[in-house]
Amino acid sequence: MSRLGEIAFIAEYLAPLATHPAALGLKDDAALLTNLPANGLVVTADALLAGAHFFEDDDPGDAAYKALATNISDLAAKAAKPLGYMLTLALAEAPTQEWARRFAGGLSRAQHQFGIALLGGDTVSARGAWWMSITAFGEASPRGLVARGGAKPGDCLYVSGTLGDAALGLELRLGRADFEQALSPESRDFLLKRYLYPEPRLALREALAHYASAAMDISDGLALDLSRMCDASQVSAQVEAASIPVSAAAGAAAAGSAGTIEIILSGGDDYEILAAVPPPHASAFEAAGKEAGVCVTKIGVVKQGPGAPVFLGRDGTALVLAAKGFEHFSK
Amino acid sequence: MSRLGEIAFIAEYLAPLATHPAALGLKDDAALLTNLPANGLVVTADALLAGAHFFEDDDPGDAAYKALATNISDLAAKAAKPLGYMLTLALAEAPTQEWARRFAGGLSRAQHQFGIALLGGDTVSARGAWWMSITAFGEASPRGLVARGGAKPGDCLYVSGTLGDAALGLELRLGRADFEQALSPESRDFLLKRYLYPEPRLALREALAHYASAAMDISDGLALDLSRMCDASQVSAQVEAASIPVSAAAGAAAAGSAGTIEIILSGGDDYEILAAVPPPHASAFEAAGKEAGVCVTKIGVVKQGPGAPVFLGRDGTALVLAAKGFEHFSK
Numbered sequence: 001m002s003r004l005g006e007i008a009f010i011a012e013y014l015a016p017l018a019t020h021p022a023a024l025g026l027k028d029d030a031a032l033l034t035n036l037p038a039n040g041l042v043v044t045a046d047a048l049l050a051g052a053h054f055f056e057d058d059d060p061g062d063a064a065y066k067a068l069a070t071n072i073s074d075l076a077a078k079a080a081k082p083l084g085y086m087l088t089l090a091l092a093e094a095p096t097q098e099w100a101r102r103f104a105g106g107l108s109r110a111q112h113q114f115g116i117a118l119l120g121g122d123t124v125s126a127r128g129a130w131w132m133s134i135t136a137f138g139e140a141s142p143r144g145l146v147a148r149g150g151a152k153p154g155d156c157l158y159v160s161g162t163l164g165d166a167a168l169g170l171e172l173r174l175g176r177a178d179f180e181q182a183l184s185p186e187s188r189d190f191l192l193k194r195y196l197y198p199e200p201r202l203a204l205r206e207a208l209a210h211y212a213s214a215a216m217d218i219s220d221g222l223a224l225d226l227s228r229m230c231d232a233s234q235v236s237a238q239v240e241a242a243s244i245p246v247s248a249a250a251g252a253a254a255a256g257s258a259g260t261i262e263i264i265l266s267g268g269d270d271y272e273i274l275a276a277v278p279p280p281h282a283s284a285f286e287a288a289g290k291e292a293g294v295c296v297t298k299i300g301v302v303k304q305g306p307g308a309p310v311f312l313g314r315d316g317t318a319l320v321l322a323a324k325g326f327e328h329f330s331k
Numbered sequence: 332m333s334r335l336g337e338i339a340f341i342a343e344y345l346a347p348l349a350t351h352p353a354a355l356g357l358k359d360d361a362a363l364l365t366n367l368p369a370n371g372l373v374v375t376a377d378a379l380l381a382g383a384h385f386f387e388d389d390d391p392g393d394a395a396y397k398a399l400a401t402n403i404s405d406l407a408a409k410a411a412k413p414l415g416y417m418l419t420l421a422l423a424e425a426p427t428q429e430w431a432r433r434f435a436g437g438l439s440r441a442q443h444q445f446g447i448a449l450l451g452g453d454t455v456s457a458r459g460a461w462w463m464s465i466t467a468f469g470e471a472s473p474r475g476l477v478a479r480g481g482a483k484p485g486d487c488l489y490v491s492g493t494l495g496d497a498a499l500g501l502e503l504r505l506g507r508a509d510f511e512q513a514l515s516p517e518s519r520d521f522l523l524k525r526y527l528y529p530e531p532r533l534a535l536r537e538a539l540a541h542y543a544s545a546a547m548d549i550s551d552g553l554a555l556d557l558s559r560m561c562d563a564s565q566v567s568a569q570v571e572a573a574s575i576p577v578s579a580a581a582g583a584a585a586a587g588s589a590g591t592i593e594i595i596l597s598g599g600d601d602y603e604i605l606a607a608v609p610p611p612h613a614s615a616f617e618a619a620g621k622e623a624g625v626c627v628t629k630i631g632v633v634k635q636g637p638g639a640p641v642f643l644g645r646d647g648t649a650l651v652l653a654a655k656g657f658e659h660f661s662k
Contacts (some may be wrong), residue, residue, distance in 0.1 A: 022374075024476075024478070027479065027480060027563050028409075028476065028478055028479045028480070028547075028563070029375060029405045029408060029409065029479060029547050029548065030373045030374060030375040030405055030406070030409045030411070030476060031373070031374045031375070032371050032372070032373055032374075032409075032471060032475055032476040033371055033372040033373075033374060034370075034371040034372075034471075034475070036367035036368075036371070036372060037367075039365075040363050040364055040365040040367070041363070041364040041365075041367060041372070042361045042362070042363055042364075043353075043361060043362045043363075043364060043417060043450060043451060044360060044361040044362070044451065045417045045418075045419055045451060045452045045453045045466065046419075046453050047419045047421065047453050047455050047464065049421065049455060049456070049457070049458055050458070051458045052455065052456055052458065053455075074360045074361055075361070077360060078359075078360065078361045078363075080361070086374060086376045086466045087376075088376055088377075088378045088419075088464040090378065090380065090462070119374060120374060120375065120376060121376045122376045122377050122378050122464070124378050124380060124383065124384075125380070125383055126380070126459075127380055127381070127382050127383065127459045127460045128457075128458045128459030128460070129458045129459070131421070133378065133419040133453070133464035135376065135417045135466035140363060140365075144363055144365070145355075145359065145361060145363040147355070147359055148358065148359045148360060149358060149359070216359075216360050217360065232358050232359070
């Protein structure tokens with residue numbers, strides 16, 4: 001099978017993705033961003049590694065799509081409009097034409113989906129599994145960046161979409177889902193797809209910029225990410241577990257296994273938005289979500305803090321979670 | 332030995348490096364760059380992997396210093412003033428306090444040296460050797476970015492500093508340097524240091540912005556990087572090998588082994604500047620280099636092209652190089 005050298009790979013497969021003039025056609029050692037956004041540039045970075053954030057046998061286009069989507073999700077949560085990205089790609093061996101075609105195809109689909117273009121980057125030889133590190137840029141909204149640390153006691157807590165789907169999809173991929181027999185084939189496919197294809201909530205940008213006191217994307221599980229928002233805001237929170245929005249598929253999984261609620265609260269890879277909204281703005285925020293075509297659901301309230309967020313079960317007692325969420329290099 | 336979790340590592344060791352207000356103290360999911368430079372933002376990315384760009388047993392502070400320096404070198408070659416950087420760090424296991432202290436210490440030294448600050452990033456679990464991917468930002472000079480593709484036939488070709496030192500240092504590290512016995516202990520140390528501590532030529536920014544028609548940093552060896560400049564500029568070039576500036580240590584190595592000239596021309600990790608300067612500006616460029624305290628040496632001329640650059644030996648015949656330079660994933 002014919003394999004591509006670094007220079008040919010960049011020229012034939014990456015340069016066509018560099019449609020932004022700042023990229024200089026990938027023909028220089030750097031990009032030059034001019035006409036910079038008046039309200040500031042939002043910058044975020046996320047790396048995805050084979051064997052950690054996706055499976056080594058996943059289609060490289062799917063993995064590339066996910067890598068870009070997870071970065072876009074951070075921009076969306078900060079109410080920033082995607083502008084461009086830098087990509088570092090590490091491969092253990094020279095790519096085949098087929099691999100390169102699939103990889104670039106996934107990036108291309110994501111670029112069209114999210115309105116972003118490749119600006120530059122680096123290609124290196126991996127020692128082990130392949131990986132991507134992306135730094136993404138967005139235009140800040142007129143209010144700057146919707147911070148993680150702006151939540152105030154009394155604010156309503158909202159999440160977008162449904163939670164837990166991707167984490168349940170991961171359990172299926174790992175072959176350790178005791179809820180598998182409770183799922184229809186369609187539900188199974190839905191959960192697997194949610195693991196591979198995050199849906200960054202760019203449509204919520206305006207609503208967040210106008211109404212949210214704090215926002216972040218949920219990437220390491222609601223429990224851990226809400227505790228991060230509480231820490232940054234020096235508040236606490238109370239969530240009613242029963243009010244957390246779940247898909248029909250996740251509902252079926254939960255009906256089939258008592259441990260599923262833990263996965264829904266603590267699993268990662270949701271890439272939904274967590275937002276705190278002052279009560280006077282709550283109905284406007286919900287209406288703006290509806291207008292944007294993204295369901296937003298109130299799951300609880302911000303409390304005086306500091307203090308760990310509390311998740312209440314149906315009987316009004318606090319749930320005790322075994323794992324709080326995903327942290328890299330835990331002790 | 333006590334090991335650090337991700338959150339403690341960031342709070343105790345990385346947050347103190349995030350001295351730029353855009354970093355928001357690393358307390359948010361993104362950085363917000365405001366007061367953006369009027370002439371544009373230059374963006375570059377370079378990743379360094381243990382076992383490829385440095386040795387696994389190198390001090391983590393040295394490796395971190397090198398990672399930042401190689402990115403700064405790209406900014407310098409584009410005549411951009413360092414502003415900030417994003418860091419993705421992948422570790423195979425939770426760092427010890429000692430490892431974290433050394434790593435952050437190296438970044439801190441580089442930050443002070445180059446006038447740059449950490450803006451944000453990502454920390455992940457590596458599968459295998461540890462690595463860093465950096466995206467660095469600089470303020471563009473009033474002319475924008477000094478391009479790689481602007482060289483014109485007749486331009487003088489200059490390089491900064493001395494070439495080959497780092498590549499010879501690498502040969503020493505790899506224990507395959509047949510010139511080793513020709514070196515004094517001081518020369519040996521000098522070459523080893525040049526491999527670990529690139530010296531980005533930021534002092535040349537003004538000179539490049541004013542006088543160079545094209546510039547890039549030499550990271551993969553003069554032969555390959557000059558051919559890249561020629562390709563981008565659609566020109567060719569002629570270099571007199573004897574005019575290439577070498578250190579006393581590299582000179583001693585060359586005297587001790589006939590193959591050394593090949594390493595000097597084709598080895599990587601120089602991080603010196605290659606610049607094309609129109610003849611009317613040549614003396615002003617040399618004077619500006621002197622003023623800035625960086626030696627610049629004329630090594631040849633740009634020729635009509637396209638065509639591969641030619642390296643002439645002392646007898647006026649073209650040298651034939653076995654390896655043209657370092658390319659990732661060669662076929």
